[in-house]
Amino acid sequence: MINEYEIYALKYAGPLKSCGARIMWNKDWDKVVSTNYYLWCIKGGNETIIVDTGVTLPFATKRKLPGYSSPTELLSRIDVKADEVRKIIITHLHLDHSNGVSLFPNATFYLQEAEYRFWVEDPIASRLPFNITLNESSNTYLKSLEGTDRLSLLQGDQKILPGIECLLAAGHTIANQAVAVNTNKGTAILGSDCGHFFRNYRENWPSIFITNLVEWMKSYDKLREKVSSMNLLFPGHDPIMTEDYPKIAEGVTRLV
Numbered sequence: 001m002i003n004e005y006e007i008y009a010l011k012y013a014g015p016l017k018s019c020g021a022r023i024m025w026n027k028d029w030d031k032v033v034s035t036n037y038y039l040w041c042i043k044g045g046n047e048t049i050i051v052d053t054g055v056t057l058p059f060a061t062k063r064k065l066p067g068y069s070s071p072t073e074l075l076s077r078i079d080v081k082a083d084e085v086r087k088i089i090i091t092h093l094h095l096d097h098s099n100g101v102s103l104f105p106n107a108t109f110y111l112q113e114a115e116y117r118f119w120v121e122d123p124i125a126s127r128l129p130f131n132i133t134l135n136e137s138s139n140t141y142l143k144s145l146e147g148t149d150r151l152s153l154l155q156g157d158q159k160i161l162p163g164i165e166c167l168l169a170a171g172h173t174i175a176n177q178a179v180a181v182n183t184n185k186g187t188a189i190l191g192s193d194c195g196h197f198f199r200n201y202r203e204n205w206p207s208i209f210i211t212n213l214v215e216w217m218k219s220y221d222k223l224r225e226k227v228s229s230m231n232l233l234f235p236g237h238d239p240i241m242t243e244d245y246p247k248i249a250e251g252v253t254r255l256v
């Protein structure tokens with residue numbers, strides 16, 4: 001019997017105004033769109049798994065992030081204590097997804113080894129344009145965990161728990177990963193920035209920060225193949241995840 005899980009979206013910042021061409025790459029130059037920033041919580045049986053970490057208050061203050069809520073506070077609204085979280089899946093090492101690793105002092109972080117090696121060891125990562133999204137402090141924090149059981153470096157697709165599988169879905173970054181989750185509606189996927197918006201998946205079109213466009217297109221095929229229905233394939237930054245789903249608490253909605 002495989003666990004069925006629920007998935008919650010926690011909006012930690014937004015709305016932020018953005019040029020449409022950042023969401024639909026090289027299109028929509030004349031459009032202004034609103035984006036939100038999220039982490040996600042998967043709950044089922046006795047398990048709680050967090051996907052991505054949001055960002056810390058000092059980071060949010062420095063960047064003047066509008067609509068900021070601390071990930072710790074958001075999680076407390078659904079009865080999750082950050083210092084009791086044991087499993088965190090990091091989809092990729094862009095700062096908006098991984099800056100908050102230090103908020104979870106007892107967690108094991110699951111990320112793709114290729115993603116980790118690139119951001120921590122490859123000199124290209126420290127150069128423009130990659131360093132726009134690099135976060136030195138959180139990468140240093142993760143590096144301090146290397147060799148301990150708090151850092152789990154994955155090689156490709158890997159099951160973390162019965163009913164929860166990390167899926168290598170490269171393209172946006174060297175080794176971005178998505179998370180397939182068994183739910184009462186079938187297999188749902190948290191795709192993170194494989195698509196910033198639902199539209200990216202529907203129109204088979206990438207968003208920004210393209211590391212490998214060929215891999216990105218293959219990742220779309222892979223995730224589409226795996227998910228039970230397209231409305232269970234969730235994007236990284238779409239305000240729809242806040243607006244169109246049941247509100248559980250301030251800033252928290254249940255996706256499935």
Ligand SMILES: [Zn+2]
Pocket residue numbers: 094096097193236237
């Ligand atoms: Zn992002």
